[in-house]
Amino acid sequence: MKCFQFPVGESNGGPKAGKSTSMRSGSTSTQTERDLRMSWSEFNSQNATEIGTESCGTNGNMSSLAILAKRQSNLREFTFDELKSATKNFSRLLMVGEGGFGGVYRGVIRSTEDPRAKIDIAVKQLSRRGLQGHKEWITEVNVLGVVEHPNLVKLLGYCAEDDERGIQRLLAYEFMYNRSVQDHLSSRFQTPLSWNTRVRIARDAARGLTHLHEGMDFQIIFRDFKSSNILLDEQWNAKLSDFGLARLGPSNGDSHVSTAVVGTIGYAAPEYIQTGHLQLNSDVWSYGMFLYELITGRRPLDRNRPKNEQKLLEWVKPHLTDVKKFETIIDQRLEGKYSIKSAQRLAGVANRCLMKHPKTRPKMSEVLAMVEGIVESSLTGSPELPIRSKGSKDELGTYQRQGFKKRVIEQLQWRTWTPKLVQISGCLEVGEKGFCYEDRNRI
Template structure:
């Protein structure tokens, strides 16, 4: 699997912005089809609500520690309940320095204009004095990071079919940003901690404070200061500050490797040579027969064929030459095929009331103890 040339482009909806930056949905001529995965929570045209600080303090019971559900360089995230009864996630930004306020404004703008089932919904915001808060839909299963790494003893690891489903959802969200937003949007901070999950493990991209409008017309890149997360950042962007859509593709490749291997992009608890996931993977990527050795030890059974193909996709995303990385639309279509194949295999095994055994290896299924 060295290219996607055999995959025909799909006819998709697009979103175009008028001069006043209000979103307008335009269907491709004659397509008549709806956006993939469109549901009732597709909030196209919705406008983020302005909340008072008092309302959000009440929703989080004065930001008490028991409501704290996440922390990071951006600040703290609290679970809250609005007066209407709606459960939300409230992010209180750390405004030490000008950049915090800039990221706040970027995120409000981006998520007020961009709406897709695989992007987290921005419900509202608060700008009161020095306080900057963002109110999102609540994603009850937390981030992908919580389900891949450092699992609790009683925590069930993600199945192979669920991992592929999450990869498809993330690709769909990124495809919307790259292919339907006009001008295109470069996410710039794709990582497992920014992929949030609902109760059914549907995935949505979150945290758009670093998002950047992509190049238009004859421009090939956007020159900007280098930001992002070590281990996910495309090498050419880190070295030159030249940002392209293919910078996101590299980050997607890293996340796909995390889903396949169960390893973190950067893990200093591992021995030298294994701390950087991409560097560690190179030894295996040279020989297709070694792909299966990269599988997460917590995966009890999986399709060898789909795993090999997923590794091949990740390898193309991580190509050192950004021009040779595939477009997100091709990645999405390839992953959708793999996800459908894995889900059908899971349902078939469930219907027959059996698990793959060692004799099934040649039939494309492998159990972990057979490795």
């Protein structure tokens, strides 16, 4: 998982946000190493509380995921030898992914309910070469140990062992056969996602976020919503994954949670980058970016493209007020096999999610209702239509009568929020909030 971190200072005279994870782990590495060598039960209770201190607002509201550690979990506790055997000693041939925190391997285990039945799993192994990721690992256990939903990847269990072989921290998930949405949007896959599949993915992702925001007696802010964290199962159902950066939402009437600014370039809400104030609608912004990614097949930031096309929002803005221009930004790999009406409606939802002021963005339940309407019309009411080189007079007149251009212009208030990227000594800066990014060709 490629992430960035911004040192967030005072903004508009407000209080400073909490220190970043990297700063804190660097100054307390000795204590952290002792923590990692504790027994599982002690490690779980003590360090989950430590994670939460990053998310406490200045008004003292407890916005920590530590509370989740106290809830009943149905997770299975694996031994290291079990997962080692399941993955054939973590064979490179079975590796399906690799991130900053370690590798992900495909494996097979036997069901606890029926020993004759086998279950495909994905095993994430935390790297033993450093301490990076241990707090994200705990957060993942705390969140997915108690939160279940059809559109969230299911965590089956964990392994936490300390012995002569060292510190072992692993997670076992249900295996997602069709990889991530980002994989399928890239040109590496010869067969692109169909339009109907894309709108269903948009609906499934909205369902997952809605459950996190509004479906429980507490709120969870995902904080790293992006196409690579949306996985597809054997039936192409989309599920959110990778909850290492998740935080509990504000409580006691508070409007936000103050945190270190972390996430992924191109998806993080601009007000969060500038202030460190994390809100539910920070995820809504990220979802809007994802909708444009589905529509265009392009990443929010792609430095391999021509300079004027590297930032997705800047590239799409001039094309949104004209029907013929709008057709040119739709993923060319679809070869015209889509509904122009549903594509425009989906862009309209994206624009609402990308409103400049966070309070004017819709809640995820409202977003879900809009997207479900698009899915219903795409699958039952509207046939897939090819791209037309010229719109008919009747069509153009309809859009004019509906005030299409006026509505889009009103929704494009987010145009002033596009961050300016400046290269300085191998790093990138966004305004006055700087960050370094090692792999400049990846998001």
